[in-house]
Each structure stands twice: as structure tokens, then as C-alpha cells.
Amino acid sequence: MNGVPLTHILFVSTALFFIGMYGLFTRRNMITMLMSIELMLNSVNINFVAFNKYLFPAKLDGIFFTIFIITIAAAEAAVAIAIIINLYRSHQSIDVDDATEMKF
Amino acid sequence: MSASAIIFYLIAAFLLGAGLLAVTARKIFRAAIWLLLSLVGIAALYFWMEVEFVAAVQIIVYVGGIVILIIFSIFLTQQSGEKMPKPPLQRTIFSVLAALFGLAFAYNLIAGYGFAESNDQPFKVAVSDIGTQMLSTTAHGFILPFEVVSMLLLAAMIGCIVIAMKSNQTNIAAPQNREEN
Numbered sequence: 001m002n003g004v005p006l007t008h009i010l011f012v013s014t015a016l017f018f019i020g021m022y023g024l025f026t027r028r029n030m031i032t033m034l035m036s037i038e039l040m041l042n043s044v045n046i047n048f049v050a051f052n053k054y055l056f057p058a059k060l061d062g063i064f065f066t067i068f069i070i071t072i073a074a075a076e077a078a079v080a081i082a083i084i085i086n087l088y089r090s091h092q093s094i095d096v097d098d099a100t101e102m103k104f
Numbered sequence: 105m106s107a108s109a110i111i112f113y114l115i116a117a118f119l120l121g122a123g124l125l126a127v128t129a130r131k132i133f134r135a136a137i138w139l140l141l142s143l144v145g146i147a148a149l150y151f152w153m154e155v156e157f158v159a160a161v162q163i164i165v166y167v168g169g170i171v172i173l174i175i176f177s178i179f180l181t182q183q184s185g186e187k188m189p190k191p192p193l194q195r196t197i198f199s200v201l202a203a204l205f206g207l208a209f210a211y212n213l214i215a216g217y218g219f220a221e222s223n224d225q226p227f228k229v230a231v232s233d234i235g236t237q238m239l240s241t242t243a244h245g246f247i248l249p250f251e252v253v254s255m256l257l258l259a260a261m262i263g264c265i266v267i268a269m270k271s272n273q274t275n276i277a278a279p280q281n282r283e284e285n
Contacts, residue, residue, distance in 0.1 A: 003109040012116045012149075014210045016123050016142075018203040023127025025199035026191040031178055032132060036137045036142060039123050041147050045158075053153050055219060057227035060237055064163050064246050066158050067234075070165050071253050075260035077170045081177045082264040088181040089270070 006054040009046065016043035030094040034077065034095050041073045112152055119145030130187045132178055141173045275278050
């Protein structure tokens with residue numbers, strides 16, 4: 001289509017997903033973990049739009065999935081930040097290693 | 105290699121580099137700025153794929169909303185100039201190995217699959233088509249998920265207010281909360 005095959009776009013989104021996964025594994029600060037999750041959600045959105053464009057150009061289903069994922073990600077980020085601020089009030093820290101009350 | 109392909113590889117390198125810096129930067133505020141640049145790169149990728157509406161939504165919701173929210177919560181919760189402690193070496197090594205293994209596995213699957221690309225018709229996304237199909241009640245309409253997601257947003261908004269409310273101000277804050285509902 002543009003001289004770029006579908007697989008190259010999928011490679012980009014896969015690499016972005018695993019960058020987010022690496023951040024989720026190494027970070028222990030809740031805000032940076034949330035940022036990694038946002039990267040992973042965005043890589044999935046790229047996949048949906050690319051599949052829609054290259055495989056089913058007559059339909060719009062991938063676009064709708066992307067829009068709904070963006071909406072749910074916004075709700076998720078808002079709830080996560082409310083939880084982070086509440087945790088900071090009770091623990092004076094947003095490090096996941098410091099919140100161990102429910103750890104068995 | 106056409107100009108379009110060169111632009112694609114430039115955008116891809118930019119967003120992957122910014123994403124990598126977002127998860128490795130030691131200062132949390134810089135990590136947030138790199139995340140912002142990576143999200144702008146993803147919006148550029150949507151522009152490149154000719155889905156202008158999704159690109160605009162990406163910029164409005166992520167760059168204008170979520171990153172600003174994250175920066176505000178950084179200011180509320182910690183000193184943004186401080187460096188975060190380095191992760192232990194063992195955790196870094198195993199995380200890199202896990203990510204590389206997953207990347208190689210997915211790469212192998214994608215490269216070997218052989219997608220049947222259909223180039224028979226152009227990909228045109230008119231905003232009016234998106235709106236019509238979003239609110240249509242026929243078999244291919246998305247009215248039900250649209251309503252469900254609007255209820256989810258309302259529930260998330262009320263939930264955020266309730267979670268982040270200070271407990272010693274519950275009696276004062278309750279009437280305001282009822283008004284906003």
C-alpha cells in the first residue's frame with residue numbers, strides 16, 4: 001500500500017508492548033508502572049488500526065475497538081491515580097514494596 | 105524506498121526510542137515527558153495510517169488528559185527532582201531476558217504467519233461514517249458498547265471522587281458529591 005508491509009507495523013507495536021512490559025517488571029514506583037501500562041495499551045491500539053487498514057479496509061471495526069480502548073484506558077488511569085493519591089496519604093510513599101499489609 | 109516508508113521508519117524509531125527512555129529514565133518527571141513524546145509519536149503513526157480521527161482522539165485524551173493527570177499526581181506525591189533508586193541487577197537482567205524472549209517469540213509468529221493483505225479498495229475513514237455506525241442500532245452498530253462505556257465513565261468518575269476524598273472531611277464533602285452526580 002505505502003510500501004510498508006503490515007508485519008513492520010506489527011513489529012513496532014510488539015516492540016512497544018515489550019518495552020512496556022520491561023518497565024512494568026523493573027519499576028517499583030506506582031506512577032511509572034501506570035505509565036508502562038499506558039504504553040502497552042497504546043501498542044494494542046496500533047495493532048487494531050493496522051489490522052483494520054491492511055486486512056479489512058471496507059470495515060471500521062478496528063477503529064471502534066481503538067476508541068473504546070482509549071475510553072477505558074482513560075477511566076483506568078483516573079481510578080489508578082485516585083488510588084495512588086489515597087495510598088500516598090496513608091503510607092507517605094507510592095512504592096509498591098512499602099504497601100505490604102495484605103501480603104501473605 | 106518511498107518517502108512514505110522513510111517517514112514510517114522515522115516515526116517508529118522516534119516512538120520506540122521515547123518509549124524506551126520513558127521506562128528507563130531515573131528521574132520520574134523526565135520519564136513522564138518521554139512518555140508524552142512517545143504518545144505523540146503514536147499519534148503521528150495514526151496520521152501516517154490516515155486515521156485522522158483516532159489521531160486527534162489520541163492527542164486529546166492521552167497527551168492532553170492522561171499525561172497531564174500523571175504529571176499532576178507526580179507533583180502531589182513526591183519530589184520530582186529526585187532520582188529513583190536503580191532496580192537490582194538481578195531483576196533488570198531477568199526483565200530484559202523476559203522481554204527479549206517475548207519479543208523474539210512474537211516476532212517469529214508474526215513473520216511466519218503470512219497475512220493476506222487486501223489492497224483492492226482504499227481505506228477511507230470519514231468521521232460521519234464513524235458517528236453513524238457508532239450510534240446505529242442495526243446488526244453492525246455499536247450503540248450498546250457506547251452506552252456501557254458511558255456508564256463505565258460515570259462510575260469511574262464517581263469512584264475517583266469517593267476514593268480520593270479525605271476521610272476526615274467526609275461530612276463536608278458529601279453534599280458536594282451528591283450535587284456532582
